Amino acid sequence: MMNAAADAQTLPLIMTQAAVTYGDKVAIKEGDNEITYAQLNDLRWQAAKAFVASGIEKGDRIAVWAPNVSPWIIASLGLESIGAVLVPLNTRMKGSEAADLINRSGAKMVFTLDTFQSGPKSVINYLDMLKQQDLPGCNEIVLFEDAADGATSWDAFLTRGDNVEQSAVEAMAANVSPDDTMDMLFTSGTTGKPKGVMCAHGQNIRTITTWADTNGLNDSDNYLIINPFFHSFGYKAGWLAAIIKGARMFPVLTFDLDAVLQQIHDDQITMLPGPPTIYQSILAHPRRAEYDLSSLRLAVTGAAPVPVELVNRMRNELNFETVVTAYGLTETCGFVSICRPDDPAEIISGSSGRAMDGIEVKIVDGQGDDMPEGEAGEIWVRGYNVMKGYFDNDQATEETITADGWLKTGDVGTMDANGYIDITDRMKDMYISGGFNVYPAEIESAICNIDGVVQAAVVGVADERMGEVGKVFIVKKADSPLTEQDVVGYCKANIANYKVPRFVEFLEAMPMNASGKILKTELRSA
Incomplete structure (x- = not known):
């Protein structure tokens, strides 16, 4: 898919294309369960019908508060295919934090789990936490599992769509525009009040297509998605990127280093993005030599300093062909800049790359005037990746995006003669x-x-x-x-x-x- 056409795309069109192109190829492998692209397409239509049967219409918000499981993807594809808006919630939130975002987003349904074993000694009771909250606008809680008191099962939800005509959901999908809001991810500013970032179908797809084209993700990749689906890295650069490129997805429910190493060995994982700590942990593992890690090909990292030695060891000891760092914000569909695969280790370690194709970046002073090369200032971004705005907060949108389309990131950095950005501070104290x-x-x-x-x-x-x-x-x-x-x-x-x-x-x-x-x-x- 070429970038020139990517911003004219919608999620329902992308999924239809993937089903036609990749058909019987495995799209998701989750334990012993495999879902082909054709089956994933059928499941998203069934989910879309179930949403219609539930009274969901274009523009309605649907919250998902759950770890990385395949129904997360299916539900998202279904709701986005009829023009509803996905609202992912951080799985580490407490009940009151989740309820605040559910209520402020106006989410009509919430998809979650009853309980989740997040660690050897940690159990998260999502449903119990929600039951303790006042959710006046939420009509239903659906569990990605069997039913429980006060919540509908995933199977019962899907079955609800049996009486909805396929033509009805296809007509709704055809009515989704590239400019329609696709998702609303929440972020926080200096006030600590989370803001809903609205991003459209076309800009999401173009941004992630450009990201994937730049790092080389393709349909031969086996993608281990460790990053959480509620985050741009696990959602947009995760399963959405995989669908765009036809890669196989391997969702990771909970991170366990031994299990990850075993899965790389068993499933011949090629794509392994994540923060630097993941690669440092793999390199330091005392039994690393017992696992076949030779399939590893592509690593995209960031979110923390990346030492030159780590880049070199990833290339030389873990044999990654491509190691790149990237920078982005929720307000930019997740990405602004990225290193190129042939960049030297010093560039990958010392920068967050240069702007992706079609995106502008500049460094400015307090008055918005350009700073000289190498001098620190605020990073401003302009392009197809800049959000539509903050939900129900015009004032914050106007304060963040200038009249001529520049997004004020609040991050401080420098830029060299080749456009490579180095993040030096955070104006927002983040x-x-x-x-x-x-x-x-x-x-x-x-x-x-x-x-x-x-x-x-x-x-x-x-x-x-x-x-x-x-x-x-x-x-x-x-x-x-x-x-x-x-x-x-x-x-x-x-x-x-x-x-x-x-x-x-x-x-x-x-x-x-x-x-x-x-x-x-x-x-x-x-």
């Missing part, structure tokens, strides 16, 4: 922990609800395994008995695990400037 964006203001707001807290400030500090982790500085009331354990315990109970600060330090007073703003630069160096 830090990245284990590949997840973490916004301090959201955590600070939660911590300030703790009895005895006067002020709280969160910063990211370096961590060898996670890239960065949170450290919170707290000024507490003079007579407060509040302890570090109290703070961490409260955070674990009220916010997603990856947001929980690793370190707590109590201060007599915050360092502040003349206007009363906390000086986080001083806290970072403390």
